[in-house]
Amino acid sequence: MAFDNFSTAQISIMVINFVTGFVMVLAYYILISVPNTEAVGRQLVHLFRFFPPYNIGEGLINLSSTYYRNSVNGESVGYFDWPVTGRNIVFMLVEAVGYFGIVLLTEFTPLLRFIHYVERKRVSLIAPPAPPKNGYDEDVLEEAERVKHIPVVDLARQQNKMQAQQAHQGRFQAVS
Structure with a gap:
């Protein structure tokens, strides 16, 4: 297992979600605001969209800016249009299928047996030999x-x- 206890796993997942959500959204908008880094931001957004928290954050920002555009500027942009939230929703649907597949692969019993077999072999190469069956050393x-x-x-x-x-x-x- 990757974690020894549940609280460590929960905290780690929260940190990953925070970084992939809030920090990446902030980084993207900062990058496209600076003329020297705008091209980098436009390329990194394709990587960022592989993370569902980023898609949620970008969708929320797009929703609020669309509301502003509709109410202040008098435009009539749909909230589910592709550039507003449509793209993010489609990405998250595709990611849901992909991430569900990853969960099935990791929970599939024959694959787990193989992973445990490899782990035992790896540990046997690193760990000291097991004590004798009678429990005493040679000396x-x-x-x-x-x-x-x-x-x-x-x-x-x-x-x-x-x-x-x-x-x-x-x-x-x-x-x-």
Whole structure:
């Protein structure tokens, strides 16, 4: 998954919508207002129209300017005409079909299985190897074998020696 929790996903989508809506609409109108950047703005608008929030923002601005033109200038421009909101509505309808197709592809079970398979392979190349099935490393198993072969009498003798040393020196403090 792309996100670990739902709130991160929600905030990310809100930021994407803000950038593709408000910021791109603002950028377009600023670019076409400056004579040196007008050509760039006229080209970038074709890229911007792939984002539904941009289409909504541009449509709302076109609606308000059309209302102004109709009421103040006495023109009779239709609100659903192609340059007003018609183009934006058609773009969003086409995008709805395309984005729905993308959702179907990402939610389609065989494709998800393939994506998970690729992800597992990628992680197995990066991550350290899994621990042994019995849960112990090689060095721990070797030490266990070594201790297993020490006679019990020797273990008791070593323990008594350590207890006597502690009684004589007192408890050792690693940190004072």
